[in-house]
Every structure is written in structure tokens, then in C-alpha cells.
Amino acid sequence: MTPRIHGGPDAQGVLPHDFSTCAHPLGPCPGAWQAVQAADARHYPDPDSTALRQRLAAHHGVAPERVLVAGSASEFIQRISAAALALRSGPVIVPKQAYGDYAAAAQAWGRPVVSAISADAAALRWCADPGSPCGQDDPVPHDLDAVPTVLDRAYTPLRVSGPSPWTPDDADAVFQLWTPNKALGLTGVRGAYAIAPRHAPALLMARLHALAPSWPLGAHAVTMLHAWCEPGTAAWLAGSLPALAQARAALAAGLAQRGFVLRPGAAPFVCARVPLRWQDAARALRDHGVAVRDCSSFGLPGHWRLNALPAASCTALWQALEALA
Ligand SMILES: Cc1ncc(COP(=O)(O)O)c(C=O)c1O
Numbered sequence: 001m002t003p004r005i006h007g008g009p010d011a012q013g014v015l016p017h018d019f020s021t022c023a024h025p026l027g028p029c030p031g032a033w034q035a036v037q038a039a040d041a042r043h044y045p046d047p048d049s050t051a052l053r054q055r056l057a058a059h060h061g062v063a064p065e066r067v068l069v070a071g072s073a074s075e076f077i078q079r080i081s082a083a084a085l086a087l088r089s090g091p092v093i094v095p096k097q098a099y100g101d102y103a104a105a106a107q108a109w110g111r112p113v114v115s116a117i118s119a120d121a122a123a124l125r126w127c128a129d130p131g132s133p134c135g136q137d138d139p140v141p142h143d144l145d146a147v148p149t150v151l152d153r154a155y156t157p158l159r160v161s162g163p164s165p166w167t168p169d170d171a172d173a174v175f176q177l178w179t180p181n182k183a184l185g186l187t188g189v190r191g192a193y194a195i196a197p198r199h200a201p202a203l204l205m206a207r208l209h210a211l212a213p214s215w216p217l218g219a220h221a222v223t224m225l226h227a228w229c230e231p232g233t234a235a236w237l238a239g240s241l242p243a244l245a246q247a248r249a250a251l252a253a254g255l256a257q258r259g260f261v262l263r264p265g266a267a268p269f270v271c272a273r274v275p276l277r278w279q280d281a282a283r284a285l286r287d288h289g290v291a292v293r294d295c296s297s298f299g300l301p302g303h304w305r306l307n308a309l310p311a312a313s314c315t316a317l318w319q320a321l322e323a324l325a
Pocket of ligand 1: 022072073074075099128132152154155179181187191192
């Protein structure tokens with residue numbers, strides 16, 4: 001089984017300079033954060049998320065029946081893997097470098113994971129826009145109707161360079177998985193949603209509904225996802241992207257200056273090959289209050305992923321690296 005490794009706090013709690021997650025480094029989004037703090041958690045939410053699904057549907061210009069709410073993107077990854085693999089035989093297609101949970105979910109069902117195979121021989125396919133850990137743009141498959149396909153859009157709202165290679169028409173043919181807690185800088189709020197494809201197989205949709213837990217969203221998640229649809233949220237996000245791009249450029253320049261070799265990417269976080277002298281430094285950096293994400297579990301040993309944190313955190317990173325050189 002692939003171990004599930006994540007960035008962010010561990011048993012020691014939150015570090016002062018956490019480069020290891022991909023939450024918006026300039027967040028939280030003030031409007032969404034305020035709304036979440038005022039969420040009324042005294043009651044069960046509507047188990048069908050009726051109003052929220054209507055709002056998300058309007059936000060994306062699709063019918064409410066196509067909106068599936070999820071406890072988190074992580075929950076949906078497990079759920080659609082269970083649903084799709086029950087209905088189709090064959091391996092699961094996962095990009096060479098990808099978020100580890102796709103493979104972990106396939107392996108939980110004893111299915112092999114491959115990066116290239118004829119789509120009609122597979123049970124499920126994963127894509128990302130852009131991908132992790134590099135923010136890379138992989139080619140859009142040409143046979144989108146051949147196998148149930150999920151496009152993970154966790155970092156689409158945080159794209160800092162270049163247009164998405166996915167046209168609206170391409171995206172409409174696949175399950176789009178949206179988890180706005182990253183773009184809002186609210187990763188402690190667990191709640192996400194998927195937009196089903198325009199011609200989603202009825203049996204697969206029925207399984208996805210049958211496998212959903214009751215009340216997948218708590219009151220805070222419902223509030224966050226409503227806030228996601230507010231025009232003020234989109235304006236805050238759009239307004240933050242130039243500063244995010246600048247922060248990324250400063251981080252990338254500082255890393256390159258120290259001998260890190262950067263991989264191309266369109267997300268705020270960067271992925272870089274670590275110079276030999278720091279190959280084993282990820283653990284020791286934690287003693288300096290700095291967390292980075294080792295990329296071995298993404299299929300990139302010897303690489304780190306670092307989020308584009310502001311200048312003060314970069315200074316802490318440079319000082320810690322200096323101390324460990
Ligand atoms: C690409 C990608 N997809 C999905 C997730 C999971 O998101 P969630 O916080 O909704 O479980 C992550 C979390 O880091 C991620 O990096």
C-alpha cells in the first residue's frame with residue numbers, strides 16, 4: 001500500500017513557516033473567514049444541501065443534479081474510486097507525478113495503477129489542472145468519453161501563469177473536483193464538491209449517491225462553499241494573484257540562487273530538485289520552524305515542494321538552509 005503522506009501540521013502542530021501545504025499563502029480570504037466564524041453549528045445542515053447545490057450549480061452554469069457535495073476532495077477520491085471500480089474492471093490511470101491519494105484509493109481496492117494504457121481498458125482515470133507537486137500542465141486526453149475521468153481542480157483557482165489547457169467543453173465531459181479550501185486559505189474547513197460530466201453514466205451516479213455519507217458537509221463547510229460563490233470572494237482571489245505570482249518568483253529566484261533546480265509549473269507552489277548538501281535536511285528544517293514537502297510520495301525523490309510564502313518566511317528558509325549547509 002502507498003503510505004498517505006501530506007504536508008501541513010503533524011503531531012508537533014503548526015510550524016511558523018509552513019511551505020509544505022498549498023493553501024493560499026496570502027489567505028485566508030477575509031469574507032469567507034468571517035462567514036465561517038459566524039457559521040451556526042447548532043443544527044444539522046440540510047442533508048441534501050439543496051440551497052448550496054443550487055448555488056454551486058448557478059456558479060458553474062450547470063443543472064443542480066450535476067453537483068455532488070463531498071466531505072472533502074479526499075473523501076470524494078475514495079468514493080469515486082469505490083464506485084467506479086465496482087462497475088468496471090481494469091487498472092486506474094494516474095499521471096506519473098500526482099497527488100498520492102489517487103493511487104492509495106485504487107490500491108485499497110487491489111487495483112493496479114498505471115500512467116499510460118488504452119482508456120477503454122481502464123476503470124478510472126485521474127487528471128489535474130494544474131497538477132501537483134509541480135503545478136504542471138499534463139496533456140488533455142483526447143478520448144474523454146472512453147473511461148470515467150476525474151479532473152482535480154484543487155489548484156485551478158490559484159493558477160498564476162498561462163491558461164488552462166482544459167477547454168470548457170473538455171471539462172464538461174469529466175468529473176470536475178473542486179476543493180476551494182486551498183484557494184480560500186481555509187484548509188481546516190473540510191468540504192468540497194464535484195461537477196458530474198454532462199453525460200455521466202447513470203449507474204456510476206447512483207453508486208456515488210449510495211456511497212455518500214449522510215450530512216457529508218458540516219455547517220462550516222456549507223458556509224465556506226456559499227462564500228466561495230460570492231462575487232467578493234472571486235474579486236479577492238483575482239486581486240491576490242499578482243502578489244502571489246510575485247511571491248512565487250521571489251521564492252523561485254532564491255532557490256535557484258542556492259542551486260535548486262526548478263521544474264516548470266503554473267501554480268503558486270514550486271517543485272525543485274534539492275542540491276546534494278540539503279538532500280536530507282527536510283526533517284532538520286523543522287527544528288528551525290520551517291516545513292517543506294518532500295516529493296518522494298509524488299514519484300519525485302530528491303525534490304521538495306514549497307509554497308510561495310511571503311518574504312519573512314523566505315528569509316527564515318534561507319537562514320535555516322544556511323545553518324544546515
Ligand atoms: C491535488 C489535491 N487534490 C486534493 C486534495 C485534497 O483536498 P481536501 O483538503 O479537500 O481533502 C489535495 C490536498 O492537498 C491536493 O493537493
